[in-house]
Amino acid sequence: MRLLWTLLPLLPTVFSAPSNGSDSLLWGAYRPNLYFGLRPRIPQSLMTGLIWFGTQDYQSFPKARHACEQGDGLDGYTWTTYDAREGGVQILNDGQNNVRIITEFLKVPGGKHGGSWAARIKGEPLQSGRPSRTSLIFYAGMEGMGGLDMETTEDDNGIRGPVEFSGTSPDLDDFTLRIVDSPDNVAVTGGAYAEAFQDRIGKTHFGGFRVPLGDMWQAKEFIMQDVLKHAREVMAPYENLGTAPPDPSFVLQLSDDVLSGSNMYAVQKSFEGPFEFDIFFESKSANTKLTSATLDKGVPAMTASFDERFKTKFPVPKSPTQQSMYAFSEAITSNLIGGVGYFYGRSIVDSSFSYEWDEEESALDDEDDDRAKAKTGAKFTEPKALLTATPSRSFFPRGFYWDEGFHLLHIGEWDNDLSLEILKDWIGLIDEDGWVAREQILGEEARSKVPEQFQTQVPNYANPPTLAMAVTAYIRRLKAASAPSDSELGLDFGVGNAQVPLASPSSPGSLYLTDRERGLSFLRSIYKPLKRHYDWFRRTQRGQLKQYGRKARSRTEAYRWRGRSEQHVLTSGMDDYPRGPAHAGELHLDLISWMGFFSGTMREIAEFVGEEEDRAYFTEVETAIRGNIEDLHWNEDEQMYCDVGVNDDDESYHVCHKGYLSLFPFLLNLLPEDSPHLGAILDLLRDPAHLWSRYGLRSLSASHPEFGQGENYWKGPIWVQMNYLALRALHTKYAAREGPHQEQARKIYTELRQNVIDSEYQRTGYVWEQYDSTTGEGRRSHPFTGWTSLVTLSKNRNRSS
Numbered sequence: 199m200r201l202l203w204t205l206l207p208l209l210p211t212v213f214s215a216p217s218n219g220s221d222s223l224l225w226g227a228y229r230p231n232l233y234f235g236l237r238p239r240i241p242q243s244l245m246t247g248l249i250w251f252g253t254q255d256y257q258s259f260p261k262a263r264h265a266c267e268q269g270d271g272l273d274g275y276t277w278t279t280y281d282a283r284e285g286g287v288q289i290l291n292d293g294q295n296n297v298r299i300i301t302e303f304l305k306v307p308g309g310k311h312g313g314s315w316a317a318r319i320k321g322e323p324l325q326s327g328r329p330s331r332t333s334l335i336f337y338a339g340m341e342g343m344g345g346l347d348m349e350t351t352e353d354d355n356g357i358r359g360p361v362e363f364s365g366t367s368p369d370l371d372d373f374t375l376r377i378v379d380s381p382d383n384v385a386v387t388g389g390a391y392a393e394a395f396q397d398r399i400g401k402t403h404f405g406g407f408r409v410p411l412g413d414m415w416q417a418k419e420f421i422m423q424d425v426l427k428h429a430r431e432v433m434a435p436y437e438n439l440g441t442a443p444p445d446p447s448f449v450l451q452l453s454d455d456v457l458s459g460s461n462m463y464a465v466q467k468s469f470e471g472p473f474e475f476d477i478f479f480e481s482k483s484a485n486t487k488l489t490s491a492t493l494d495k496g497v498p499a500m501t502a503s504f505d506e507r508f509k510t511k512f513p514v515p516k517s518p519t520q521q522s523m524y525a526f527s528e529a530i531t532s533n534l535i536g537g538v539g540y541f542y543g544r545s546i547v548d549s550s551f552s553y554e555w556d557e558e559e560s561a562l563d564d565e566d567d568d569r570a571k572a573k574t575g576a577k578f579t580e581p582k583a584l585l586t587a588t589p590s591r592s593f594f595p596r597g598f599y600w601d602e603g604f605h606l607l608h609i610g611e612w613d614n615d616l617s618l619e620i621l622k623d624w625i626g627l628i629d630e631d632g633w634v635a636r637e638q639i640l641g642e643e644a645r646s647k648v649p650e651q652f653q654t655q656v657p658n659y660a661n662p663p664t665l666a667m668a669v670t671a672y673i674r675r676l677k678a679a680s681a682p683s684d685s686e687l688g689l690d691f692g693v694g695n696a697q698v699p700l701a702s703p704s705s706p707g708s709l710y711l712t713d714r715e716r717g718l719s720f721l722r723s724i725y726k727p728l729k730r731h732y733d734w735f736r737r738t739q740r741g742q743l744k745q746y747g748r749k750a751r752s753r754t755e756a757y758r759w760r761g762r763s764e765q766h767v768l769t770s771g772m773d774d775y776p777r778g779p780a781h782a783g784e785l786h787l788d789l790i791s792w793m794g795f796f797s798g799t800m801r802e803i804a805e806f807v808g809e810e811e812d813r814a815y816f817t818e819v820e821t822a823i824r825g826n827i828e829d830l831h832w833n834e835d836e837q838m839y840c841d842v843g844v845n846d847d848d849e850s851y852h853v854c855h856k857g858y859l860s861l862f863p864f865l866l867n868l869l870p871e872d873s874p875h876l877g878a879i880l881d882l883l884r885d886p887a888h889l890w891s892r893y894g895l896r897s898l899s900a901s902h903p904e905f906g907q908g909e910n911y912w913k914g915p916i917w918v919q920m921n922y923l924a925l926r927a928l929h930t931k932y933a934a935r936e937g938p939h940q941e942q943a944r945k946i947y948t949e950l951r952q953n954v955i956d957s958e959y960q961r962t963g964y965v966w967e968q969y970d971s972t973t974g975e976g977r978r979s980h981p982f983t984g985w986t987s988l989v990t991l992s993k994n995r996n997r998s999s
């Protein structure tokens with residue numbers, strides 16, 4: 199007993215598991231919905247953000263910038279460098295206010311609480327001839343347990359010199375936050391009534407606020423109200439003079455009041471022309487003093503090492519456009535990773551909702567009666583946490599299931615372990631039944647961006663199971679990392695593993711590749727929930743096989759998306775792609791293909807973790823699915839794969855619309871390389887009258903009567919992630935393996951890689967959600983650097999897999 203007590207102080211170091219590197223992921227630009235918002239990966243903790251507006255007139259103030267809005271009309275905003283463990287550099291071009299703002303973020307490891315960081319906010323006029331007067335407000339608020347205090351002495355007229363705060367919270371422990379001006383900054387000194395405001399000009403203004411729990415995301419409202427209140431007060435004496443009001447630079451200021459018990463503070467600086475100021479977050483346990491020199495040296499070193507690593511990870515061939523290709527690829531990769539957010543909160547689920555065709559009559563028997571009774575309309579769930587990439591910082595700043603599998607393919611190549619942290623959070627969302635909501639709208643901030651009719655998720659509705667792609671990709675990387683390295687052989691057309699550079703112990707974020715035991719235990723930890731998820735798909739999205747005179751070798755494998763409306767199959771991800779009439783008896787080609795792919799993933803992971811019986815079972819299902827794709831979905835007359843519908847005479851028939859849907863068995867590598875149907879698929883894909891365009895594969899045949907019609911979302915435009923799937927299938931299988939169509943596949947692969955869009959970024963400053971197939975012009979949401987970032991893997995010299 200005594201011995202144990204003397205040993206006790208040693209226990210934590212002796213027995214705690216070795217770190218898996220996740221502490222270096224604690225801080226990040228995890229509020230991607232904001233132009234600049236840092237927070238830790240902790241449910242309720244320190245939230246920070248940046249607001250700015252121009253003070254050249256009074257019109258800019260109501261349009262103050264904070265959350266990314268397309269309506270703000272910024273001329274692009276882009277992380278040009280971003281690494282989740284190091285930090286990043288972002289450029290924001292605000293033409294309306296004639297300012298380019300650069301946000302630099304540098305992580306400084308050390309101590310026991312996720313390290314420290316420094317940020318530099320700087321700006322310069324976009325056009326030198328025009329006025330550029332900018333006011334910036336940085337805020338920090340403590341949510342939940344803990345506190346934040348202002349240490350610098352308050353002054354009713356503002357503060358000269360640094361402003362310092364101290365804080366503490368259960369997870370962050372003690373820390374300080376300090377905001378420091380560059381000596382070269384210039385304040386607006388001239389303008390109407392300047393003499394009356396001499397005491398306040400050139401100072402840092404501030405405010406302290408009491409923000410109720412759960413409202414911290416509304417910090418901007420508190421801040422803007424305070425500025426407005428102050429403005430009204432100081433404007434009052436000038437109101438009836440019949441002269442122009444005082445210059446906005448002197449009026450639009452925080453009140454320099456701190457309420458007692460404040461948990462959120464704002465610090466405001468206003469400048470004429472170029473400016474620069476630094477923010478330092480020092481974790482006390484790290485015991486390091488950050489200064490401007492930290493940023494002066496650290497940021498260039500970070501971008502240089504990012505650049506170097508990028509060129510080894512994603513090399514592109516030498517060509518006249520090589521440099522611009524790198525700049526583009528680095529930016530979209532940085533935006534994808536800089537777009538990773540941390541979300542925490544409740545979502546809304548309605549288990550009572552369904553369409554009349556969602557369930558066939560027979561399924562509504564006794565067993566379901568109980569469930570039906572339990573159905574009570576939309577309800578809040580328990581709060582959940584999620585680290586996730588986001589498709590679009592302005593339009594879709596939240597987690598989307600089917601996008602995420604694609605995101606993780608790209609992220610996993612850059613930082614394997616980061617992709618696993620994200621994957622693990624998603625796996626954690628799989629409920630007892632095996633369901634995951636396809637949109638993760640966690641908390642009020644996320645919800646504020648979603649129209650009400652889309653806020654509620656339905657537990658019978660699926661989305662393409664792309665997490666399976668992320669699992670397969672990880673298994674492939676893990677195998678490659680432990681394979682002998684003599685396999686540079688198949689460079690351009692090798693199969694899978696050969697092209698992955700071996701993870702060296704020194705490359706960041708690769709502990710789960712270099713340590714095989716660690717990798718295995720990760721796969722074991724996700725195996726059960728993933729299987730539950732797979733079983734949920736097989737159970738709830740099953741299609742009817744015994745009816746309508748259908749003949750197929752397997753009596754079980756047929757699938758149908760639930761939750762479609764007459765016009766849309768949102769659950770399929772290809773919202774308005776043409777389908778047959780809604781019917782409980784229809785069968786969907788894309789879903790059975792996804793299930794074939796998912797079965798393959800389950801087979802691989804079962805093999806890896808040694809679940810022999812399961813492996814045999816998944817193999818059986820996979821084979822049955824491949825067979826049934828032929829039996830149920832191939833149309834000999836049309837020479838293509840089709841959906842299946844039910845007509846008025848209760849007969850089964852093929853619903854054939856040439857487009858992405860027709861390619862699915864090929865896209866997901868389900869056809870053997872000597873399939874008698876492969877040639878027809880490749881012809882369809884390469885035909886300019888159908889899917890082929892100069893800018894990539896279009897979603898619907900140009901000859902289809904609905905091409906470009908209606909919402910025109912999935913009726914023609916080019917989607918990068920689907921092109922990526924085609925390139926991947928060609929690269930890993932059809933161009934790589936000997937077969938009757940290998941030559942054709944190689945040729946298409948080479949051409950398609952050239953075509954996949956990259957020029958719109960140079961022209962517009964944005965990466966877009968989709969591209970017009972006649973002009974190549976970007977369309978819809980922007981920036982959209984979710985799966986569009988897969989251009990990087992598509993263009994990569996030795997890896998489009």
Ligand SMILES: *[C@@H]1O[C@H](CO)[C@@H](O)[C@H](O)[C@H]1NC(C)=O
Nearest residue numbers: 218219220615618619622720
């Ligand atoms: C790494 O370790 C942390 C802390 O123990 C844990 O929360 C996280 O899930 C681990 N990551 C993975 C990928 O297993």
